[in-house]
Amino acid sequence: MRSMVLVAVLVAVVSTGCGEESSPTLPSNGSPANTPPVFLSWEPPSDTLDVHVGESVTFSVEVSDPDGDPLSVQFLADGVEAAGDASWTLDIDTERARSVSVVVSDGEAVLSRQWTVRGSIAPPPAVRILDATPLPDFGELSVAWLPGVDALLRPLAVYEIRASPAPFDSDGDWDAAVTRQTVSAPAGPVRRMAATLKGLESGAWYVTVRGLDSRGRLGRMSGSVQVRIVDRRVAVTVMDAVTRLPLGGLRVTVAGVVGETDANGQYVLEGCAHEEFELLVDDGNADGIGGYFDYFGVHSFGHTIVQLIPDEPVASASYPDFSTMYRHLTTIRGIPEGGRTRRWELPLNVYVPAYTNGGLDYQATILAALEDLERVFRRDLFTLVDRPPSVGLRIVYDRSAYVDRYAFESFTADHYPERGRITFRAHYAAAHHASFLTVVRHELGHALGLVNHSPDLGHLMVGGTAPLAPHFTPDERRVLGTFLSLPRGADPLLFIQE
Ligand SMILES: [Zn+2]
Secondary structure, three states: OHHHHHHHHHHHHHHHOOOOEEOOOOOOOOOOOOOOOEEEEEEOOOOEEEEEEOEEEEEEEEEEOOOOOOOEEEEEEOOEEEEOOOEEEEEOOOOOOEEEEEEEEOOOOEEEEEEEEEEEOOOOOOOOEEEEEEOOOOOOEEEEEOOOEOOOOOEOOEEEEEEEOOOOOOHHHHHHOOEEEEEEOOOOOOOOEEEEEOOOOOEEEEEEEEEEOOOOOEOOOOOOEEEEEOOOOEEEEEEEOOOOOEOOOOEEEEOOEEEEOOOOOEEEEOOOOOOEEEEEEEOOOOOOOOOEOEEEEEEEOEEEEEEEOEOOOOOOOOOOOHHHHHHHHHOOOOOOOOOOOOOOOOOEEEEOOOOEEOOEEHHHHHHHHHHHHHHHHOOOOEEEEOOOOOOEEEEEEEOOOOOOEEEEEEEOOOOOEEEEEEEEEOOOOHHHHHHHHHHHHHHHHHHHOOOOOEOOOOOOOEOOOOOOOOOOOHHHHHHHHHHHHOOOOOOHHHEEOO
């Protein structure tokens, strides 16, 4: 008897392998020994399972009995009988650890196997973003999304909205986002959630939304939508181009919206509807302000300083108005954008070498003319340098020259004067002092910005003949004074006549 038991146990161990329990029953009454059933396979293969709450897990076994005995298979959940088939499905509805076992019996021997199932809450699924739209107030953005549910199909408690200049591809991108907003879900059911992000700078932004469940677990990232934030504020400051005094009470029209400048010459339009718009400034409705050329230009959002040119009559019969004379004399031809005010940065470096001919001191005469011009225009126009400047004007005296002339030698890449040269004929003598001085002023007029000749024979800037006027006429002084007052790059073509 005793040796028989040992044999039976040994057979059971060999046939079932490790991890299984078997309890063969002793044979009785001389009948042949029972061989217990064996597992051929089982699912899931792992003993310990982590399953998200709301999901299910199916257990199954394949068993065989070497004796061909009929087998019963019984699954138990936490020791309670669950089902009597070769497979059984457990719905995970709690985070509590569950014990699942299966017991196989051939009527005598029992075989069993056990699993431990731990429930865990899955993170909320991704939220679907409906739209992200810039609001009229600069830097504000409206984001809308579909309300989400957690793994147990309960509405999400909280949503977090983030915006970043970079796309959201990883949790690192999420952590790096600077603009954040947290929104609690309302108590009742809603069909749509929305929030407003504020304080976004101009530029492209990526926006994403994630939900948090009641345990504060962050849902999956929903990808991001791209939005462009544009500062739609338009500010206009209007001033006198020559005196730089602010001009209040002027009518300002921005994209069809009419306003008026305040005492500081300012008009502000918040949230302009158009990115590019026409800006018109006119004095038509202002008492005591009249006397300026209207301004018209195409602009985009931001701050625009409009410098109005005083509209005074011109004495010269060669021009219909000041604006025409201004453009005619100052427009540089032959370079791109030559219509823009492209003048030297003042004061202008000037190199005046010493030279005397026939008792005429060229250098002293030219220096006197430079000082005279600074008095006339009441500003520092020139800086004397002792060698030809890398940026500036140099004077040369040339015996072989047949005319006195001013020439640009080079421009910067954006077409501002870089180097210029005035060539004087070297033949003037003491007797020609007055005419030489007139020529010096004429050429300096070119250098300062009156680049073209005037058709008016009474003008210092007349071309093709020796000037009769020894000095700039009041008209010419106003053109040059305005030219030197306007900022470099201001476009005189934008000044239109009323
Ligand atoms: Zn000339």
